[in-house]
Amino acid sequence: MLKAINSTVDYIRRNLTVEAKIAVVLGSGLNTITDEMTIKHRLPYKDIPNFPVSTVEGHQGNLLFGTLNSVPIIAMQGRFHYYEGYDMKQITFPIRIMKALGVEVLILSNASGGMNPNFNIGDIVVIDDHINFFPDNPLRGKNENTLGDRFPDMSEVYDKQIIKKIEAIAKQANISLKKGVYVGVPGPTYETPAEYKMFYRLGGDCVGMSTVPEAIVARHAGMKCVGFSVITDIWRENDTQKISHEMVLEEAAKAEPILRTLLKKLLTVI
Numbered sequence: 001m002l003k004a005i006n007s008t009v010d011y012i013r014r015n016l017t018v019e020a021k022i023a024v025v026l027g028s029g030l031n032t033i034t035d036e037m038t039i040k041h042r043l044p045y046k047d048i049p050n051f052p053v054s055t056v057e058g059h060q061g062n063l064l065f066g067t068l069n070s071v072p073i074i075a076m077q078g079r080f081h082y083y084e085g086y087d088m089k090q091i092t093f094p095i096r097i098m099k100a101l102g103v104e105v106l107i108l109s110n111a112s113g114g115m116n117p118n119f120n121i122g123d124i125v126v127i128d129d130h131i132n133f134f135p136d137n138p139l140r141g142k143n144e145n146t147l148g149d150r151f152p153d154m155s156e157v158y159d160k161q162i163i164k165k166i167e168a169i170a171k172q173a174n175i176s177l178k179k180g181v182y183v184g185v186p187g188p189t190y191e192t193p194a195e196y197k198m199f200y201r202l203g204g205d206c207v208g209m210s211t212v213p214e215a216i217v218a219r220h221a222g223m224k225c226v227g228f229s230v231i232t233d234i235w236r237e238n239d240t241q242k243i244s245h246e247m248v249l250e251e252a253a254k255a256e257p258i259l260r261t262l263l264k265k266l267l268t269v270i
Helices: 002-015 031-036 088-100 160-172 193-201 212-220 245-267
Strands: 022-026 038-044 062-068 071-077 105-114 124-132 177-184 206-208 224-234
Touching: 002 038, 002 088, 022 031, 031 062, 031 071, 031 245, 062 245, 088 212, 105 124, 105 212, 105 245, 124 160, 124 212, 124 245, 160 177, 160 224, 160 245, 177 212, 177 224, 206 224, 212 224, 224 245
Parallel strands: 022 071, 022 105, 105 224, 124 177, 177 206
Antiparallel strands: 038 062, 062 071, 105 206, 124 224
């Protein structure tokens, strides 16, 4: 792991100067957030040593370096998923690289299915906790103490102080912001009605196929973490609506301008 991290970081630093303390991972349908980004460097994943390559529609597969709202950031245009066949260490490898490059705050985003009856399609949810239903953990195996503790505390995965700032920004901008628990599942199938019902009864508010592994590694590495979820479909008792990836991308794109507003303002206060 350390050898792979070092070789990847060496490659990036040979090609560009990195100053960012904040990184953003953009989920399904949310890549247009970078349209307002001043991009100084664009590295395709396929050109970065040891990086996986995103195989999912809606994930462009670039590591971007530049500024958004005049704040230096690193942005991942697309992430990696367990259902693509990658293992947990591959999925979270970019988070290790960001930490090694000096990133202190990780902002995660995703598209998810809503289960909370107070949620609606298009809602932006700030994640305040998660439930991990992945069959593996990115920290499984021999621990490298230079990367983090063997048994990291998970009592506050998503930074409470940053969440307060997000809520204040939303209130000031008159943005309807929800808060909830994200359930991480392996996919790639969408949930059955019984599974939706189970996850909600267990305390989940929305469900998706990403984010949890990255958040775990961010906390292991000592990074502050915050997550946004765009509700792209809704489970309702006795609802027969069918879900498709195309629908998820479409609804995420509709909500993206609101998330972009939140992100731009958030960057200036963290």
